[in-house]
Amino acid sequence: MTRISLDAMARAMRAVEAMNLSQKEALTDELFLAQPHMLGSVLVLPKLGVSMEKTEFAIELLLLCFQAMKASGRAWPPITEDDQELQQRVYVTTVRLGEDLSPMQRDRLMQQYLRNHPEQNLLACIGARTADWLERIDPEDSDRYVMLAAANLVNCIAFIPTPASGEPSAGARIAK
Template sequence: MSRISLAALTDAIKTVRAMGMEQKEALANELFLTQPNLFGSALALQRMGVSLAKIEVVLDLLFVCFQSMKQSGLPWPLITEADLDKQMGRYVATVRFGEDLKPVQRQRAMMQYLEAHPEKLLLAHVTDELNKWLTTVAPETTDNYVMLAAMNFVNCIAFTPISKLAKRT
């Protein structure tokens, strides 16, 4: 079951879209303090040759993800570098698995992945935003890094265990 409700996601999207530069800077500072590894993985894209304009796209998606986490009212634990690595490996393996399938099987596998995903709404939002963004840019190899980073944010959030004892009522 999703831990980030539609209301939390909707509020997060509206909140982030309404933010000015100073508010985004404050959110970035909060993100750095509470989830430094997520923030760092977005910033590390520059070392992979991703342009600052494309990093801004990733940061906006991360801001929505982070704001959604906050809006959920749950006490999210620190997402570690090991979590980032594990989820990236998992996602890449899933994508590679699909590459070897016939189109009908690939579609079925994709549907199974989507149906089993714990954070369907967040996944749908990030996927939709990435698809919109891809129609506005001239394709570059570094676009893959942008998409992988954004999907990794979603998967890290989706698969991070939250203690039942720690959940707020």
């Protein structure tokens, strides 16, 4: 069940698109306090060979994810490095599983993944923005790190238990 509604996603998109640089800096400061590991997972991209221009795209996605979390009105616990590592392993395993399948089976697996994803609105938004970005850039091997970071952000948000979903949490509330 999605915790970030279509309406919350739309509000987050409008809010981030309307922000000037100083507002984005303020949101980044807020993000650092509430979700430092999410921020760190994007800020590390240049160390993996990702250009600053492409890292900026990943930061935009991160700001959008964070704003969507805020717009949901739910309490979100801090996403830890362990949470990120677990989701990364699950995602990479799923992708690798698809490599050994026929195109038809791969298509079915992808449809099942999309249909069963707990945050379909966030996944669709980040997926569409990433696909659009991929069409506009000169491809490099390091782009896979940007795509992996984007997928991991969505999956960490999707699979982290929140108090509003009836599951225990040690985190603090992200205010609207």
